Amino acid sequence: MTGPRAGDGAVPLIDRVARARDCLARAGVAADEAQIDAEVLARHALRWDRAAWLARRRDPAPPSFEARYAPLVARRQKREPVSCITRRREFWGRAFAVGPAVLTPRPETELIVEAAVELLGERRGAPLGIADVGTGSGCLAVTLAREFPRASVTAIDISPAALAVARRNAAEHGVGERIAWVEGTLADWLAGSSAEDGGGLDLLVANLPYVPTGELGSLPPEVRLHEPRIALDGGTDGLDPLRDLLHAAPVRLNPDARIIVEMGTGQANALRDLVAAAAGVELLDIRADLQGIPRTAVIAADRPLETAFA
Numbered sequence: 001m002t003g004p005r006a007g008d009g010a011v012p013l014i015d016r017v018a019r020a021r022d023c024l025a026r027a028g029v030a031a032d033e034a035q036i037d038a039e040v041l042a043r044h045a046l047r048w049d050r051a052a053w054l055a056r057r058r059d060p061a062p063p064s065f066e067a068r069y070a071p072l073v074a075r076r077q078k079r080e081p082v083s084c085i086t087r088r089r090e091f092w093g094r095a096f097a098v099g100p101a102v103l104t105p106r107p108e109t110e111l112i113v114e115a116a117v118e119l120l121g122e123r124r125g126a127p128l129g130i131a132d133v134g135t136g137s138g139c140l141a142v143t144l145a146r147e148f149p150r151a152s153v154t155a156i157d158i159s160p161a162a163l164a165v166a167r168r169n170a171a172e173h174g175v176g177e178r179i180a181w182v183e184g185t186l187a188d189w190l191a192g193s194s195a196e197d198g199g200g201l202d203l204l205v206a207n208l209p210y211v212p213t214g215e216l217g218s219l220p221p222e223v224r225l226h227e228p229r230i231a232l233d234g235g236t237d238g239l240d241p242l243r244d245l246l247h248a249a250p251v252r253l254n255p256d257a258r259i260i261v262e263m264g265t266g267q268a269n270a271l272r273d274l275v276a277a278a279a280g281v282e283l284l285d286i287r288a289d290l291q292g293i294p295r296t297a298v299i300a301a302d303r304p305l306e307t308a309f310a
């Protein structure tokens, strides 16, 4: 039961949230997440930012609060992700609309932005060519368009529903006009455009699906039941989309270009082999996430290919 007990009257918000936290923990939500989720849902119901919450969380719950809060907690108890309930998720300090058509941006994907800013930061004011393959919510394309204000950005995804979400996010963050939208794969885009159309690429980023097909069934319910399979399924070893990307990318890379990609837990050695087997690229670095798991690979063009754009 998630509602107030008989005779509660107007309980302090913080107590109601603590009770919701306990309900979520009993439903299998990890203890640290349960506290955050109960608070985020309360703020969503109240339409308060975190500052307002910190200032007023000991106030009695307003009269309409319970009717708005209880259904949200009930949905989370059924292991619906918070981002699906609130339809928003923060990425690199900006709020992104999310929904059933897109993967909810993860904190570890911010490592791609971090690496891009570190590696290309000195060229921030230059007219760089950037592509984001598997754009989903557009979190990477939009963030990079904001971080590199003179770059031309191409956002690519095989899902038209995801592209619609990404376009809305780009418009909301004022970069809709600076991003070209492509439905398909990187290879499709390259086949349908020439280097002269959009210039060569200085930066290619990708967080493509990387869960091995056989492991999809053991994902947590938040992911398995609420995130699109097209955003998760990476084929037999989880690396099919990256394999295709590394095969297609080199012809459009400018000298000194960087490819920055995310990988799944335990995929670092396979990714090393993949890069070693691919023509025209070399692995520069693998970076770990906050849990110490190798997560982000930085790859460079190792030599100009005959067909390379230069």
Ligand SMILES: C[S@@+](CC[C@H](N)C(=O)[O-])C[C@H]1O[C@@H](n2cnc3c(N)ncnc32)[C@H](O)[C@@H]1O
Pocket: 102, 103, 104, 105, 106, 109, 133, 134, 135, 136, 137, 138, 139, 140, 156, 157, 158, 159, 162, 184, 185, 186, 207, 208, 209, 210, 230, 231, 232, 241
């Ligand atoms: C893991 S989600 C990542 C979304 C977003 N970039 C992020 O980091 O949150 C992968 C996205 O890649 C798209 N996708 C899957 N296979 C693809 C492919 N071969 N080429 C382009 N996009 C692909 C999916 O539709 C999905 O939106």
